[in-house]
Amino acid sequence: NAGVTQTPKFQVLKTGQSMTLQCAQDMNHEYMSWYRQDPGMGLRLIHYSVGAGITDQGEVPNGYNVSRSTTEDFPLRLLSAAPSQTSVYFCASSYRFDGSNQPQHFGDGTRLSIL
């Protein structure tokens, strides 16, 4: 049981480059989300999805795009990388979109540096 798998684990980009952070889960979870983790700020929600074909913005969506074509995959795209997007990115999933009683499962993170 792989759980939530994120790739790559580390990435260095130059300002203006684009890239896609991959996230896949094998638990048939409906709800998936992306967070960024910055020192002293906890985790902040970027985008989330309550099922295939349905996405919505979180707290800090600017500069990021998402799509959900399958239940398993939820990629995060950086359209034009900026130094302010240097962070650790976590993907999470849970069985029901109303997650009040369902714990979210987190991937191991992608550490991204923008030069």
Next chain:
Amino acid sequence: GDSVTQMEGPVTLSEEAFLTINCTYTATGYPSLFWYVQYPGEGLQLLLKATKADDKGSNKGFEATYRKETTSFHLEKGSVQVSDSAVYFCALSESGGTSYGKLTFGQGTILTVHP
């Protein structure tokens, strides 16, 4: 909007010491409350949760009680071990409506336990 405030860190303790990490929250409804733990180089793992007032969540010797009157969810452990060294996050999730179980995190508290 919702918010979570954790005690300032980092926290450094000797093995077998008593641990308290304070957490208070602001929410419009009746949230579920969580403590997540992040070990070095890993993603977040659910440590414990409570879904209604006066519930006590417990796991691995840690416990926290949902106090609606003081809007608090303090984490405690009677005797910490070196293996408890990690970052601890308090979080809340509103249920229903457009919240879709989104997690709001505190800023995290780094715990270091020395032998």
